[in-house]
Amino acid sequence: xxxxxxxxxxxxxxxxxxxxxxxxxxxxxxxxxxxxxxxxxxxxxxxxxxxxxxxxxxxxxxxxxxxxxxxxxxxxxxxxxxxxxxxxxxxxxxxxxxxxxxxxxxxxxxxxxxxxxxxxxxxxxxxxxxxxxxxxxxxxxxxxxxxxxxxxxxxxxxxxxxxxxxxxxxxxxxxxxxxxxxxxxxxxxxxxxxxxxxxxxxxxxxxxxxxxxxxxxxxxxxxxxxxxxxxxxxxxxxxxxxxxxxxxxxxxxxxxxxxxxxxxxxxxxxxxxxxxxxxxxxxxxxxxxxxxxxxxxxxxxxxxxxxxxxxxxxxxxxxxxxxxxxxxxxxxxxxxxxxxx
Numbered sequence: 001x002x003x004x005x006x007x008x009x010x011x012x013x014x015x016x017x018x019x020x021x022x023x024x025x026x027x028x029x030x031x032x033x034x035x036x037x038x039x040x041x042x043x044x045x046x047x048x049x050x051x052x053x054x055x056x057x058x059x060x061x062x063x064x065x066x067x068x069x070x071x072x073x074x075x076x077x078x079x080x081x082x083x084x085x086x087x088x089x090x091x092x093x094x095x096x097x098x099x100x101x102x103x104x105x106x107x108x109x110x111x112x113x114x115x116x117x118x119x120x121x122x123x124x125x126x127x128x129x130x131x132x133x134x135x136x137x138x139x140x141x142x143x144x145x146x147x148x149x150x151x152x153x154x155x156x157x158x159x160x161x162x163x164x165x166x167x168x169x170x171x172x173x174x175x176x177x178x179x180x181x182x183x184x185x186x187x188x189x190x191x192x193x194x195x196x197x198x199x200x201x202x203x204x205x206x207x208x209x210x211x212x213x214x215x216x217x218x219x220x221x222x223x224x225x226x227x228x229x230x231x232x233x234x235x236x237x238x239x240x241x242x243x244x245x246x247x248x249x250x251x252x253x254x255x256x257x258x259x260x261x262x263x264x265x266x267x268x269x270x271x272x273x274x275x276x277x278x279x280x281x282x283x284x285x286x287x288x289x290x291x292x293x294x295x296x297x298x299x300x301x302x303x304x305x306x307x308x309x310x311x312x313x314x315x316x317x318x319x320x321x322x323x324x325x326x327x328x329x330x331x332x333x334x335x336x337x338x339x340x341x
Contacts, residue, residue, distance in 0.1 A: 003048075003051075003052075005051075005052035005055055005056050005065065006052075006056070008048050008049060008051075008052040009023045009024060009027065009049065009052050009053065009056065010023055010027070011023050013066070015056075017057070017059075020053070020056050020057055021057065024049060024052075024053040024057070027045075027049045028046065028049055028050075028053075028184060031043075031045045031046040031049060032046060032182075032184060032188070033046060033182045034187060034188045035188065043182065046182060046183075046184070047182075047183065050171075050183050050184070055071050129217075129218040130218065131216060131217070131218045131219045131220035131221075132216060132217040132218060132220040133216055133220045133221050133222075133223060134213050134214035134215045134216045134217070134220065134221065134222040134223035135213055135214040135223045136213045136214075136223040136224050136225070136226060137160065137212070137213045137214060137223065137224075137225050137226070138206075138225070138226040138227075138228060139156065139158075139225070139226075139227060139228070140227070140228045140229075140230055141154050141156060141195075141197075141227055141228075141229060141230070142229075142230040142231075142232060143197060143229060143230070143231060143232070144231075144232050145231055145232060145233065145234035145237065145239075146234075147197065148197070148200075148201050148202070148203070148229065148231040149199070149200065149266050149291055150199055151196070151197055151198050151199035151200070151201070152197050153194055153195065153196050153197065154194070154195050154197060154227075155192050155193070155194050155195075156192065156193045156194075156195055156227065157190065157191075157192055157193075158190070158191050158192070158193045158212065158225070159188060159189070159190045160188070160189060160212070160213070160214065160215075161186040161187070161188060161189070161214060161215055162186060162187060162188075162189045162215050163185065163186060163215050163216075164178060164180050164181035164184070164185055164186055164187050165180075166178055166179070166180035166181065167180065167181060167185065169185040169186065169215075169219070170185060171183040171184060171185040186215055193209070193212060193225075195207060195209055195227050197227075197229060198294045199292050199294060200242070200291050200292045200293055200294040201229050201231075201294060202229075202231070202239075202241075203229065203230060203231040203239075204228065204229070204230070205228075205229050206226045206227065206228050206229070207226070207227040207229065208224055208225070208226055208227075209224060209225040209226075209227065210224050211223075211224065212224065212225035213225050236264070237266060239291060241291075241300065242290050242291045242292070242293050242298075242299070242300025242301075243290050243291075243300045243301050243302070243303060244265065244266055244289070244290045244291060244300065244301075244302045244303070245302075245303045245304070245305070246263070246264070246265075246302070246303075246304045246305070247304070247305050247306075247307055248261070248263055248304045248305070248306050248307070249306075249307050249308075249309045250274060250278070250306045250307070250308055250309065251308070251309060252308055252309075252310070252311075252325075254274055254278075255274065255277070255278045255279070255280065255306070255308050256276065256277065257276055258273065258274055258275050258276035258277075258278070259273070259274050260272070260273050260274075261273075261274055263286065263302075263304050265286060265289040265302045266289070266290070266291070266302075267289055270286055270289065270302075272284070272286065274306060278306060280306065280307055280308035281305060281306070281307065282305065282306050283303055283304070283305045283306075284303070284304055284305075284306070285301050285302070285303055286301060286302040286303075286304065287301050288300075288301065289301060289302035290302050
C-alpha cells in the first residue's frame with residue numbers, strides 16, 4: 001500500500017466513522033492553509049489529510065481500500081498513489097491484480113472483479129451524503145450589573161469556519177481544487193458580531209444566536225452560538241433571582257419615633273415609611289421594584305433591611321440622653337439567649 005490512510009489520520013484500522021471524522025476535523029484545523037499561510041509543508045499535509053478522509057469516510061471506498069490497497073478515482077484509475085502497487089501507468093494499460101485465493105479470491109467471475117473495482121466509484125457518485133447540522137459554539141462575555149438589569153448590546157469578535165463561497169462547499173471549481181479553500185470546502189471568517197443581551201439576564205445565563213456556530217456538512221444547517229453572560233457584582237444592590245436586596249442605615253430617632261426615609265432602588269429613589277419602634281435588622285418589601293424577568297416580563301421585589309446607626313460622638317448631652325433612653329427598656333434585650341454550648 002503506497003499510502004497508509006489510517007496512519008495519515010493517526011487512527012486505528014478498526015476506527016469507527018465518528019472517530020475518523022473527529023480525527024479529520026482536528027487535523028484539518030491544524031494544517032488548514034488559512035491557518036498556515038505560506039507554509040508548503042502544511043499545505044501538502046492538508047492535501048494528504050483530505051485525500052485520506054475522502055476514502056475512509058466513504059463506506060464503499062474504505063472497503064475497497066482495505067481489500068486492495070487503493071481506490072479507483074473518477075475515471076477508474078487507482079487513487080491515493082497506488083499506481084506502483086497495481087502497475088498502472090496510463091489508461092491504455094491493464095490493471096494487474098494478484099489473487100492468492102483459489103477461485104479469484106471468492107469472486108464468481110471476472111465481471112464481479114471489475115464491478116468491485118470500478119462499479120463502486122460510480123455508485124459512490126450516485127449516492128448523496130446525508131446533510132449534517134454544524135456544531136454549536138459557546139463563548140463568554142462580562143457585563144456590568146446595570147447592563148444586566150437594563151439590557152445591553154455587546155460586540156463580539158468571532159472567528160469561525162464558513163462554507164467557501166467560491167466553490168459552495170464542494171472543494172473544487174471546474175473539476176480542480178478550489179483555490180480559495182484549497183479543497184476544504186470551508187474558509188476561516190473573522191467578524192464582529194453584535195449580540196443583544198436582554199433585560200434581566202442573570203449571571204451565568206446564555207443568549208442563543210442562531211446560525212453562528214460551525215457550518216453544516218453536506219448542505220446541513222449551521223450550528224448556533226451560545227453567549228454565556230458573566231455579571232460583575234454591585235457594591236450596594238444584591239440580586240437573588242428577580243429580587244433585589246439592600247441594607248439601609250437609619251438613626252435611633254427614626255427607628256424609635258418612626259419616619260419617612262428614601263430608599264434607593266434599581267429604578268430610582270423611593271420614599272417609604274419606617275414605623276415607630278422598628279428594630280435594627282427588620283426587613284421591608286417594595287413590591288415591583290426588583291428585576292424584570294426576561295421570560296415572564298414580570299418585575300420582582302426590592303427587600304431592604306434597616307440597620308440602626310449609633311452616634312460615634314460622645315458628649316455630656318449625649319450621655320444624659322442615653323441614660324434616659326436606657327430607662328425605656330423594660331427588660332434585658334439579651335434575656336433568653338444561650339450563654340454557651
